[in-house]
Amino acid sequence: MADQWQEAFDHAVAVARKAGKVVRDALQNEVKVMHKSSSVDLVTKTDQKVEKLIIASVKEKFPTHSFIGEESVAEGHKCELTDNPTWIIDPIDGTTNFVHGFPFIAVSIGFAVKKELEFGVVYSCVEDKMYTGQRGKGAYCDGVQLNVSALKEINHSIILSELGSNRDTIVVNKIFSTMQKILCIPVHGIRGCGTAATNMCMVASGAAEAFFEIGIHCWDIAAGAAIVREAGGVVFDVDGGPFDLMSRRMVCANNKIIADRIIKEIDVFHVERDDAKK
Numbered sequence: 001m002a003d004q005w006q007e008a009f010d011h012a013v014a015v016a017r018k019a020g021k022v023v024r025d026a027l028q029n030e031v032k033v034m035h036k037s038s039s040v041d042l043v044t045k046t047d048q049k050v051e052k053l054i055i056a057s058v059k060e061k062f063p064t065h066s067f068i069g070e071e072s073v074a075e076g077h078k079c080e081l082t083d084n085p086t087w088i089i090d091p092i093d094g095t096t097n098f099v100h101g102f103p104f105i106a107v108s109i110g111f112a113v114k115k116e117l118e119f120g121v122v123y124s125c126v127e128d129k130m131y132t133g134q135r136g137k138g139a140y141c142d143g144v145q146l147n148v149s150a151l152k153e154i155n156h157s158i159i160l161s162e163l164g165s166n167r168d169t170i171v172v173n174k175i176f177s178t179m180q181k182i183l184c185i186p187v188h189g190i191r192g193c194g195t196a197a198t199n200m201c202m203v204a205s206g207a208a209e210a211f212f213e214i215g216i217h218c219w220d221i222a223a224g225a226a227i228v229r230e231a232g233g234v235v236f237d238v239d240g241g242p243f244d245l246m247s248r249r250m251v252c253a254n255n256k257i258i259a260d261r262i263i264k265e266i267d268v269f270h271v272e273r274d275d276a277k278k
């Protein structure tokens with residue numbers, strides 16, 4: 001990573017920690033739930049407040065930068081990735097966990113320049129763990145360098161995925177059929193933390209070999225993708241092509257052998273791209 005982005009990285013770490021404290025404190029109070037695209041697509045006042053806090057703080061320091069934020073997009077802002085330095089923000093990744101007090105909740109901040117990820121910061125705020133990855137500088141959790149698992153045999157692996165918030169029967173059947181095929185390879189287990197960002201940090205840490213999902217958004221995976229790559233892992237599209245941040249589908253893994261094996265089993269279904277609405 002060019003050193004010119006070090007200041008932005010340092011700011012991202014500081015603001016993620018500050019945002020995470022707000023999220024943690026909010027867990028002590030009753031959470032009022034609202035809905036977005038469906039009755040299982042949840043949002044709270046805390047998501048909105050934390051996103052505003054992050055954007056205001058970054059804007060003050062970097063007034064020319066662009067933003068893509070989960071809640072700003074929900075409020076009608078464009079979801080457009082340009083060449084301009086862009087902060088890609090999920091104030092609470094794992095909103096359903098947050099609502100239920102299920103303790104995997106992350107503040108996720110990715111930063112892209114000319115559409116390339118320069119760094120990612122994922123603050124797992126209940127565990128108080130700060131995961132980071134800077135292009136060319138490695139991935140870390142609280143100062144300890146992260147390395148993906150060295151495993152090459154998928155039948156000894158743990159694979160992560162999520163069921164998402166689409167309840168259409170055809171989609172749900174495809175998700176379960178994919179999970180069944182992967183489970184019966186066989187693998188040691190399938191898990192999911194309820195947050196894509198944290199799942200990706202588990203791959204970066206070597207605690208799991210891969211994570212895949214169709215239906216996630218760029219703000220769920222931007223930071224995680226930077227962290228996985230810097231930990232020595234790979235990130236692909238679910239069809240084996242290059243990773244496309246706006247495509248809403250992704251496989252990341254400790255190596256290409258594991259990624260390819262998973263890709264072979266994925267029943268792909270259509271999702272509208274994040275940048276479909278111009």
Ligand code: LIP
Nearest residue numbers: 092093094095162164194195196
């Ligand atoms: C969630 C993800 C989760 C995924 C959901 C959703 P949110 O993000 O991290 O892994 O399954 O579809 O996108 O809405 O909590 O920020």
